[in-house]
Amino acid sequence: MSDDGAQDLRVLVFDVNETLSDLTPLRVRFEDVGAPADLMPTWFAGVLRDGFALTAAGAYADFASVALDGLRSLLPGVKGWAGDVEAAARHVLDGFAELEVHPDVPDGVRKLSDAGFQLVTMTNGSNTLTEGLLAKAGLVDLFEELLDVRGPRCWKPARAAYRYAVDQVEVRPEQALLVAVHPWDVDGALRAGLRGAWLRRGATVYPQSMSPPTYSAQDLRELADALIADRT
Amino acid sequence: MSDDGAQDLRVLVFDVNETLSDLTPLRVRFEDVGAPADLMPTWFAGVLRDGFALTAAGAYADFASVALDGLRSLLPGVKGWAGDVEAAARHVLDGFAELEVHPDVPDGVRKLSDAGFQLVTMTNGSNTLTEGLLAKAGLVDLFEELLDVRGPRCWKPARAAYRYAVDQVEVRPEQALLVAVHPWDVDGALRAGLRGAWLRRGATVYPQSMSPPTYSAQDLRELADALIADRT
Numbered sequence: 001m002s003d004d005g006a007q008d009l010r011v012l013v014f015d016v017n018e019t020l021s022d023l024t025p026l027r028v029r030f031e032d033v034g035a036p037a038d039l040m041p042t043w044f045a046g047v048l049r050d051g052f053a054l055t056a057a058g059a060y061a062d063f064a065s066v067a068l069d070g071l072r073s074l075l076p077g078v079k080g081w082a083g084d085v086e087a088a089a090r091h092v093l094d095g096f097a098e099l100e101v102h103p104d105v106p107d108g109v110r111k112l113s114d115a116g117f118q119l120v121t122m123t124n125g126s127n128t129l130t131e132g133l134l135a136k137a138g139l140v141d142l143f144e145e146l147l148d149v150r151g152p153r154c155w156k157p158a159r160a161a162y163r164y165a166v167d168q169v170e171v172r173p174e175q176a177l178l179v180a181v182h183p184w185d186v187d188g189a190l191r192a193g194l195r196g197a198w199l200r201r202g203a204t205v206y207p208q209s210m211s212p213p214t215y216s217a218q219d220l221r222e223l224a225d226a227l228i229a230d231r232t
Numbered sequence: 233m234s235d236d237g238a239q240d241l242r243v244l245v246f247d248v249n250e251t252l253s254d255l256t257p258l259r260v261r262f263e264d265v266g267a268p269a270d271l272m273p274t275w276f277a278g279v280l281r282d283g284f285a286l287t288a289a290g291a292y293a294d295f296a297s298v299a300l301d302g303l304r305s306l307l308p309g310v311k312g313w314a315g316d317v318e319a320a321a322r323h324v325l326d327g328f329a330e331l332e333v334h335p336d337v338p339d340g341v342r343k344l345s346d347a348g349f350q351l352v353t354m355t356n357g358s359n360t361l362t363e364g365l366l367a368k369a370g371l372v373d374l375f376e377e378l379l380d381v382r383g384p385r386c387w388k389p390a391r392a393a394y395r396y397a398v399d400q401v402e403v404r405p406e407q408a409l410l411v412a413v414h415p416w417d418v419d420g421a422l423r424a425g426l427r428g429a430w431l432r433r434g435a436t437v438y439p440q441s442m443s444p445p446t447y448s449a450q451d452l453r454e455l456a457d458a459l460i461a462d463r464t
Contacts, residue, residue, distance in 0.1 A: 038274075050439065054416070069441050077434075158288045184285035192289075205304045
C-alpha cells in the first residue's frame with residue numbers, strides 16, 4: 001500500500017468536505033426547503049465543477065459564492081418549486097456550520113497526532129467552517145494550520161494550491177501526504193509532488209483516468225495504522 | 233444585448249453537449265440499466281468536474297474515459313443495484329450516438345450560415361459524435377470545422393482550448409463568439425478573449441461568480457436574430 005521513503009513523511013494535509021465532514025445532513029436541508037434530497041449530490045458536483053472551471057480558466061471565486069450560485073440556478077428548476085430562492089439557498093448553506101466529522105475521524109486524527117505527524121487542513125471551502133467542525137469534535141488543537149484556497153486564490157486540484165499548503169508548513173512536497181475521499185484531489189496532489197491517500201468510505205472503484213493513490217484505506221483509522229506501520 | 237464591434241464577428245464556435253444536443257434521452261438509458269433517471273445530471277456534472285479537475289491539475293483524459301470512470305464509480309452505489317457495471321456503463325455511453333439536436337438548432341444554424349458566419353464546433357466530447365449528431369440533422373455541411381479537445385489536450389474552459397479553436401480557423405479571438413448553454417463555457421471563452429453567448433434554454437439565473445455573457449438568448453433562433461440584427 002505504500003511506496004518507499006515513508007519515514008520522511010512529516011505532514012498530513014487533510015481535505016475537509018466529505019473527507020473529514022459528513023455532508024449527509026445537507027440532504028435534509030434540501031428537503032426542508034421543498035427540494036428533493038437527491039438534488040444534494042447533483043448540486044455539490046456542480047459546485048466543484050464550477051469552481052474547477054474557474055480555476056482551469058485562471059480565475060477564482062470563493063466556495064460560498066459558487067455554492068450560492070449553484071443553488072440559485074438549481075432550485076427554480078425543481079418541478080413545482082415556488083419558494084424564496086435566496087432564503088432557501090441560505091438555509092442549505094447554513095447547514096455547513098452544523099456538520100460533524102465522520103465517526104472514524106477522532107480516533108484516526110489522535111493516532112496520527114500521537115505518532116508525531118504534523119496535521120494541517122487545506123479546503124476549497126473556508127477555514128472558519130473547518131475550525132468549527134474540528135472544535136466541535138475536540139480535535140482542533142491537534143492541527144497545526146487550517147488552510148483554505150483563499151490563500152493561493154485557486155482551488156485544488158491546481159498545483160499552486162498544494163504548493164501553498166506545503167509552503168505554509170515549510171516542508172518539501174514529497175514530505176507531505178494529501179488525505180482525501182475524492183480521487184481528483186489525490187490525483188492533483190500527486191501531480192504537485194505530494195503523496196496521496198485515498199479514503200474509500202464505501203467506494204469500490206478508483207478512476208482509471210487519474211493517478212493511483214500512494215495509500216488506499218477504508219477510513220482514517222485504517223490509514224493511520226498503515227502510516228504508523230510504515231514509519232516504524 | 234451586444235457590445236460594439238459585432239460587425240467584426242466572423243466565427244461562431246459552438247459547444248455541443250446540451251448546447252446543440254439534447255441529453256434528455258440519456259435519462260432513459262439510466263433507467264434501462266436499473267438506475268434512477270435522476271442519476272444522469274449527477275453523473276454528467278461529475279464528468280465535467282473530473283475532466284476540469286484534470287485540466288486544472290495540468291493533465292488530460294478523453295471524455296469517454298472520464299465518463300466511463302464516472303459510471304463505474306456511481307452505479308455500484310445505487311441502492312439495491314446489482315448489474316454488470318461494464319455492460320451498463322457501455323449502454324449509457326452508447327446513448328450519445330443516439331442523441332438529436334434541440335428543435336431550435338436547425339433553423340438557428342441555417343440562419344447564421346446564410347448570414348455568412350463561419351460555423352465551427354468545439355467540444356469536450358468527440359468530433360465523431362458531433363459529426364453524427366449534425367449529419368442526422370442535415371446540418372453537418374454548414375460547419376467549417378468540427379473540433380474537440382483531443383487537439384489541445386485540455387478541456388474547455390482552459391484558455392488553450394479556445395485559442396486552439398480560433399487558431400484552427402485563423403481568426404483572432406475577438407473575431408469569434410462561443411455559443412453555449414453552460415455559463416462556465418461562456419466565462420472561459422470571455423477570459424480567453426473571445427465573446428460569449430449564453431443560450432438560456434429555460435434557465436433563469438446566470439452565476440454571479442462568472443463573467444457575464446456578451447449575448448443572452450433563450451435559444452439559437454433568438455440568438456441568430458440578435459447577431460444578424462447587430463451585423464446589419
